Amino acid sequence: MAVMNKHNSASKKVSSDTIAQIFPMPYSFLFLVMEPAVIGISLISIVVSPTNHYMSLAPPSSSGLLFSHIVERDVCGFLEAWHTPNIRVLLYQFMAALGFSAIIEPLLLYTARYKMENQKDAERAIAAVLAAFFAFDILHSLATIAVVGSKAVMPSLGMDWSGVDLYAAINFWVPVAWMMARASWFAGLGRRRHAREKVEK
Numbered sequence: 689m690a691v692m693n694k695h696n697s698a699s700k701k702v703s704s705d706t707i708a709q710i711f712p713m714p715y716s717f718l719f720l721v722m723e724p725a726v727i728g729i730s731l732i733s734i735v736v737s738p739t740n741h742y743m744s745l746a747p748p749s750s751s752g753l754l755f756s757h758i759v760e761r762d763v764c765g766f767l768e769a770w771h772t773p774n775i776r777v778l779l780y781q782f783m784a785a786l787g788f789s790a791i792i793e794p795l796l797l798y799t800a801r802y803k804m805e806n807q808k809d810a811e812r813a814i815a816a817v818l819a820a821f822f823a824f825d826i827l828h829s830l831a832t833i834a835v836v837g838s839k840a841v842m843p844s845l846g847m848d849w850s851g852v853d854l855y856a857a858i859n860f861w862v863p864v865a866w867m868m869a870r871a872s873w874f875a876g877l878g879r880r881r882h883a884r885e886k887v888e889k
Contacts, residue, residue, distance in 0.1 A: 707810045709880040711801045711873075718869055719818075720794045720801075726862075727790035731783055738779070742766045744855035752837040793821050811881070818870045825863040825870070832860045 734741045746755075748763045757763070769775045800813035833841055839851040841860040873879065 706807045706880075707801060707804065710807065710811050711797070711814050712879050714878060715869075715873055716797075716801060719797050723866065724790040724794050727786055731787060731790075734779075734783060738770065739766050742769060742779075745859065746832075746836045747840055747853040747856055749851075749853075750836040750840060750856075752833060752835045752840075754834040755836075789821065789824065793817060815874070818873055822867055822870045825867045828863040829860050829867075832856065832863075836860075 743766060749757075751757055796817045797814060800810045800817070804810040804813065836853065836856040840853045840856040842857070843849045843852055
């Protein structure tokens with residue numbers, strides 16, 4: 689009995705070590721610590737200064753696929769928008785979605801990384817979570833560029849930066865950066881893939 693317990697303990701340790709190699713420390717730090725911290729800071733900044741957040745979402749000169757400026761009408765300012773219940777609800781829903789993503793992703797990744805014993809299941813769980821939030825990042829970036837337009841987030845072919853808006857660029861490129869981090873994991877950069885367990889007869 690003692691031998692069996694010792695064998696099981698050793699087996700669990702080997703499995704845990706393998707999962708650690710599948711989702712190593714750099715990725716753990718990125719997705720369990722850094723990303724939730726960035727989102728937390730963003731949420732705090734929205735609460736502290738909703739005006740700056742509103743103004744940073746898109747420049748008045750935005751002209752994307754899903755937004756065209758009407759010359760006869762001025763772009764709505766912060767005060768007008770802030771006292772509109774519809775916009776206020778959208779803001780709070782946005783904050784709720786952002787806060788949810790800061791909780792659910794690290795929680796699921798932590799469970800897969802530290803609580804699961806089967807290597808294959810852990811890798812599948814990690815892949816599913818990262819794929820889901822990869823899609824979230826794609827939608828985030830597309831939503832931004834579809835409103836502000838490409839000129840607001842990247843220079844023209846002649847490297848003209850005059851039309852680039854700093855905040856719009858951040859709102860676009862930060863999700864792209866997280867997409868690249870997730871893609872690096874899928875590409876196997878800095879980690880090992882699941883090694884099939886040998887079935888003992």
